[in-house]
Amino acid sequence: MTKIFSHRFPHPEPVQKRLKLLPVFLPFAGCPSRCVFCDQHAQTGLGGLRLEDALEALRDRLAREDGGAFGLGFFGGTFTGLSLAWQERFLELASRFAGPGGLVHLRVSTRPDRVDAESLRRLRGSGVSMIELGVQSFSSAVLATSGRGYDGAVAAGACDMVRAAGLELGIQLLPGLPGHDAPLWREDVRRTLALAPDVVRIYPCVVVRGTGLAALYDRGEYAPWPLETAVQESGRAVLDFWQAGVRVIRLGLAGEPGLLERLLAGPWHPAFGNMARSLALRLYLEERLSGLAGRVSRIFLPSRCGGELWGHGRDNVEALARLGIVRENVNFWSETDIAVELEE
Template identity: 40%
Template sequence: MSPFIIPLFIPHQGCPHTCSFCNQRTLTGITCPMSVAEGERIIDEQLSWKRKTVEQAVEIAFYGGSFTGLPGEQQEKFLALAARYVTTGKVQGVRLSTRPDYLNDAVIERLRRYGVNTVEIGVQSLDATVLQLAQRGHAAEAAQEARLRLRASSIRCGFQLLLGLPGEDWKSWLKTVQETCRIRPDFIRIYPTIVLAGTELEKLYSKGEYRPLLLHEAVERAAYAKAIFQREGIPVIRIGLQDSSELRQVGRIVAGPFHAAFGEMVESHLFQQVLSDLCGQHERQFGLIRCLELGHHAKDVSQIRGNKNNNIQCLQKRYNIGKIIMYETKTPKGQLLAKIDDWRYVINKKNIK
């Protein structure tokens, strides 16, 4: 079971860089610095909220900026606050987000001393040209070095990847995915690049020097990456930006592949791919498909069908399938019991080639 996260947002604090794509105030809706007292109030309030079960673990998370770029004294105050709740048993873990170049040995020792168990690194890309164009201010090797230091301290490490940055094409995205697999973080989040108001990226877009990915292009790249990470046994815990009232305010998003159901669209694309592979192989071996029956988990039905039944319609049209029948069964999520005429198959969207 995933933990119950209590987020404390620290927008742009601890981060002197202004990367071309970044506007944390828009993403979080928070403009005032977070105080320790305010952090304590939020923690106490959310500890009173109902959770899935009494056994569900609780974690305090410092998000919104590069936490380890804060002055050491300020880090100590926030970490001491979180550690107090861990010591009393009210909270079971502490996590934070930061940049890969802000994780030297001394910083990691401080985190370990205060019981931080998870660090999420804003890696964005592992292609040198893309990082330079995004004005990240560090080399691709910084991510691997940070991962190795965290592993040595037994701190879990997550990578946050940003697809569709300036200078990225399929080749550079493939490089990022392959390098991520080689480095092997404990988990991954994948976000599409969107053009936010007030960023350097908005200036490039307005001058015609940057073209954001179309929605279907972003979905394809995210689906490709998730399929590879699944095959390598690296969990992808989130795909797509968290929808919020701040993002939906008029003028906040200038351009780009933002969709509230982006993650759902990626999962649907994976189902489309695995079903297309199956039907294509069957057609090549046995010819015309008269009837396709699909037994599925109840919660998978919308992803299998696709937006406005698009997956089913595309399958029927592409392979000239006479009839498609769907029915619920007790198969695990992501797995399908497929019957094509007299042939039976068990397929899983996690096993896409």
């Protein structure tokens, strides 16, 4: 007689908070210099935006909010590099909309070398809930080659300061900077995990025309990671972050038309996030199912896995078949767990 064994285990991705986040882009505002890889004008689709205009646009945008809870984030520059007066103008405007049924989450992005205990205390007092740090890498050698102007110790210290200030922590990572390789990236992932951020963004490094990196690329002094490497390394990292309870809220740069026009080289793909997430899911299933006695007769997955299980371009099909997961025995359901029936 056939014996059936059932295994039930959670999907590894932490539950995402469902909150509308209004992004306010302040391209290069407060930045001490232009980083070698960065073109915020291309990435945000905004040209030389004046702060007065950004403030006015935010005022209009907030006035149009319809009463539901929402979050607001200042991105695209170095918020704490702005003059205090400008920081206060933006934060004071936001504070007028704060409260249940209004602005419930406020975040700013900045550089690790532009925060200190005093500035973080002030931001928290002004209603900021999360700091996203553009760490990029914890490798001092990579940071030096990329001209970031701080080292790994400063990056880690900034993360600790954010936590010590009672703020949520976001870490932005940029695999594939000059001098960055897979072992250094894996070390970055380990160091990030040790700092227990709330959220992570992963932006594999691409070459945008007009940046310092483009000049290095043109001279043959820089080669971006191939897409395959970026997907493999990001996918593995995504699983590590998920299993540590860290939400991965962005994978790859958004496909702004301005970015795509100026993209010279590098691992950009419109489905990059799907590719990395699909790999993470496949690695997780391999981890959970390899070595179990029996053959998969049925598997049930949360319906949200439907777009990721088989992988972009069906990349996961072969590996899943080795686990006994084939189209005929896959079911999607409304539960959040994964359940497997194995028969002897």
